[in-house]
Amino acid sequence: MSAERDQEFxxxxxxxFTALQRFGYLLTGEWHLAEDLVQTALTKVxxxxxxxxSANALESYTRTAMVxxxxxxWRRKWKGETPTEVLPEPASDSQYGVVDDxxxxxxxxxxxxxxxxxxxxxxxxxxxxxxxxxxxxGCSVGTVKSNISRGLAKLREHQLVAGITSADRxxxxxxxxxxx
Amino acid sequence: xxxxxxxxxxxxxxxxxPSEIPSQAVFARxxxxxxxxxxxxxxxxxxxxxxxxxxxxxxxxxxxQPPVLAPxxxxxxxxxxxxxxxxxxxxxxxxxxxxxxxxxxxVPLSGGDYLPTDxxxxxxxxxxxxxxxxxxxxxxxxxxxxxxxxTKETTGAVTxxxxxxxxxxxxxxxxxxxxxxxxxxxxxxxxxSVQLVIK
Numbered sequence: 197m198s199a200e201r202d203q204e205f206x207x208x209x210x211x212x213f214t215a216l217q218r219f220g221y222l223l224t225g226e227w228h229l230a231e232d233l234v235q236t237a238l239t240k241v242x243x244x245x246x247x248x249x250s251a252n253a254l255e256s257y258t259r260t261a262m263v264x265x266x267x268x269x270w271r272r273k274w275k276g277e278t279p280t281e282v283l284p285e286p287a288s289d290s291q292y293g294v295v296d297d298x299x300x301x302x303x304x305x306x307x308x309x310x311x312x313x314x315x316x317x318x319x320x321x322x323x324x325x326x327x328x329x330x331x332x333x334g335c336s337v338g339t340v341k342s343n344i345s346r347g348l349a350k351l352r353e354h355q356l357v358a359g360i361t362s363a364d365r366x367x368x369x370x371x372x373x374x375x376x
Numbered sequence: 377x378x379x380x381x382x383x384x385x386x387x388x389x390x391x392x393x394p395s396e397i398p399s400q401a402v403f404a405r406x407x408x409x410x411x412x413x414x415x416x417x418x419x420x421x422x423x424x425x426x427x428x429x430x431x432x433x434x435x436x437x438x439x440x441q442p443p444v445l446a447p448x449x450x451x452x453x454x455x456x457x458x459x460x461x462x463x464x465x466x467x468x469x470x471x472x473x474x475x476x477x478x479x480x481x482x483v484p485l486s487g488g489d490y491l492p493t494d495x496x497x498x499x500x501x502x503x504x505x506x507x508x509x510x511x512x513x514x515x516x517x518x519x520x521x522x523x524x525x526x527t528k529e530t531t532g533a534v535t536x537x538x539x540x541x542x543x544x545x546x547x548x549x550x551x552x553x554x555x556x557x558x559x560x561x562x563x564x565x566x567x568x569s570v571q572l573v574i575k
Binding site for chain 1: 380381383384385386387388391392394395397398399401402403405406409486488489491492495521
């Protein structure tokens, strides 16, 4: 039975790793940290696997563990880097516009509080409803709404989304989000 | 390019392949945690035996009163300040350092919410720096967390292992460690240093 469950868990890990790694990248901004985050979260999940009610809960619980770990993740290591108040300008602004957008999105995300960042990723990347986000984040729906509102406001301040005034343009399919 | 979801998907379009087979990497970590827990259990068991021996030594007869053991020394640090113990080990020219921190601190906030306190005590820290007396310093920060407005306290302890440091030549080096936790009026920095002899 234990070997069976280990096998099931291994299949889940190998099957869902890339998807979880993508999620982790948006939470951390670095691929190697994302991989570390996924492995850390899955290790925590394994020790709690007996309390999971179903196999379907595994992925949801893993995402919860990833969010909790990333928002608490203290070991944002540095090696002699010097922080600056102003981020350097990107090298180009036209020919590689798509790359710049993505780069700027990552920069903007990095400026957000971690729980706000996680909330935005769950909402706009994972496409989860607010109630499910609240469950994953362990907070109320109201907190989710205010985090989304604060996060979007910060993104709008950023050059990338400076021209956006309506939250609907960011996520046209979403209604009922408490945007300013 | 204003759709946030499209941007998110573009950002993660090309993930690198995992550095090792994911399930094998995860199970390797699980085994490591199990070993660590087992070792912790052994230490507790040893401590329990030592306590029983100490108590038994204080009993004179079946009518003995409960033994009175010397109370542990009480070091009252202000909230936010932590006691630091540094235990170095040297292997060849590589220095390693286990840093144990303990104390009572304010719980930092992230995005207006308190960080959960049921994880490692190190998560309560807003950052650390470590210098090895030579070469690049080590360090980390707590990310976008803040002490401002915190009124909640937590007490805990943690042992954190610095990344090993390779020295280029023999000598006596001073390793300094500084860590910040939240106190009533903001960050409180606690420091400690030890000397490391590299032969």
